[in-house]
Amino acid sequence: MMRHLVLTTGCGVVITGSAIAAAVVLAHLVAGLITDPASRTLAHCAVSLWVLVALWTIRTLAQWAQARVGQRGATAAIAEESRRLLAGVTALSPRDLAARRDDVATLSTRGLDALRPYYTRYLPAVVQAAVLTPAAAATMAFYDLQAAVVVLIALPLVPLFMVLIGLVTAERSAAALTAMTTLQSRLLDLITGIPTLRALGRADGARRRITELADAHRRSTMATLRITFLSSLVLELIATLGVALVAVSVGLRLVYGEIELSSALTAILLAPEVFWPLRRVGAEFHAARDGRTAQEKAAALLDGTAPPAHGTRTPSGTSIAIRDLSVTARNGDAPHRLSVDVEPGSVTVLTGPNGAGKSTALHAVLGLTAPTTGRVLVGGVDVGDLDPGQWWSHIAWVPQRPALIPGTVGENLELLGPVVHLEEACRRSGFDEVLASLPDGLDTVIGRDGAGLSLGQRQRLALARAFGAHRSVLLLDEPTAHLDPERERLVLQSIREIARDGAAVLVVGHREAVRAVGDRVVTVGGEHHVAA
Structure with missing residues (x-):
């Protein structure tokens, strides 16, 4: 998994560099077209356009490579977690295994699969936030210090609300996993008993019960989705306001001639790049929360279940x-x-x-x-x-x-x-x-x-x-x-x-x-x- 994380970080650095370079090149290109009529020819713009195409291509390829590495890393990590879970539960005594049957059934069938968004979307978003946000803010400060100050004032609001929302989401995810475990256990029991119920002429009751359990699962899932959508709306609103503050500040100073057009455009183009990684972290946090909850549940399940130390002696008889x-x-x-x-x-x-x-x-x-x-x-x-x-x-x-x-x-x-x-x-x-x-x-x-x-x-x-x-x-x-x-x-x-x-x-x-x-x-x- 460490190798996949290193590759993900490398792809994040490439994405960051190409994004910042593209913003600077595009800002200077547009500023030149507006302020210098002589530069409004295809021959004059050709070099900048080819550089932009190259940077956008590099960024697209790096994002594709990052997604591919994330998928492979997720598959390897889930396989390793499943192997550890299987090794742990098979080491349990039959009595302990029966006591943990519901949790084992949920985690081994679909619970750990929820880790995939964590490795494919959340971790790359964290890497991107750790690399792109500081780099974009530093570049913005180089071109326009006042815009960078506005960004640094608004930026902490994003992680603050992420923490507040995360506390609610974590509690909701734990409740959802518990509900899913209970519902799946009851559903399996009902399905196992259907032949007996049919023999007794009671299959209709099982059908109604399965419908009720499905409705309960749907309500639990929709409750989690409501929190996800509302929290994403809050993060989007904060990021949008932050970009708007930068745009208003730059626009007013541009009107009064206090800033060059190229620097103003660079600050405006970099402002979304500063907020976007953190916004993405907040959005992907909810997708990854269920997987992390399942992983924590698996760790708690395996805690204290290490197999007893066995000897190496060979039986000398069968009495x-x-x-x-x-x-x-x-x-x-x-x-x-x-x-x-x-x-x-x-x-x-x-x-x-x-x-x-x-x-x-x-x-x-x-x-x-x-x-x-x-x-x-x-x-x-x-x-x-x-x-x-x-x-x-x-x-x-x-x-x-x-x-x-x-x-x-x-x-x-x-x-x-x-x-x-x-x-x-x-x-x-x-x-x-x-x-x-x-x-x-x-x-x-x-x-x-x-x-x-x-x-x-x-x-x-x-x-x-x-x-x-x-x-x-x-x-x-x-x-x-x-x-x-x-x-x-x-x-x-x-x-x-x-x-x-x-x-x-x-x-x-x-x-x-x-x-x-x-x-x-x-x-x-x-x-x-x-x-x-």
């Missing part, structure tokens, strides 16, 4: 020991002092009421959630001391909502790596029946989150992926929640077979059939939990 594990939640510790051993060749089942911390225990085993108290040991090594990539390469995890990407069924089956013995993995999970019913088999395309498959089919796909990965640790969160009894029996039998093959299996489940498959069953939700 898992959970000792007095507690993770602080909004409603207390969940789980509360959980202790259990998960040994290779056995199935351990965690059961208990909703909210007791069963899924949180799986996250702690994965290293996604740091324990508040207690430890998770893998082969005698604390999970926090393990290299995450090395540890995860041993694990096949099926969460309550399996991760499925837009693409083919085959691509989703290989998210954990190539599936070993695909037919066996599909048979063990019951996904072979699903494949047989799909129009293109493994080449069937599904949408985001498995759109095109039923909940049970998505679950069986995730189970086939986990079974075919042949990992030494299997973590399953409600693996049969969307399956009928017959297919549940098939999956649970497969889990037992995988455990007998030497895998350490930890299952979260409520159903009696799931509890029955466990070699150890631990009820999470009491004061102390130790597997017998």
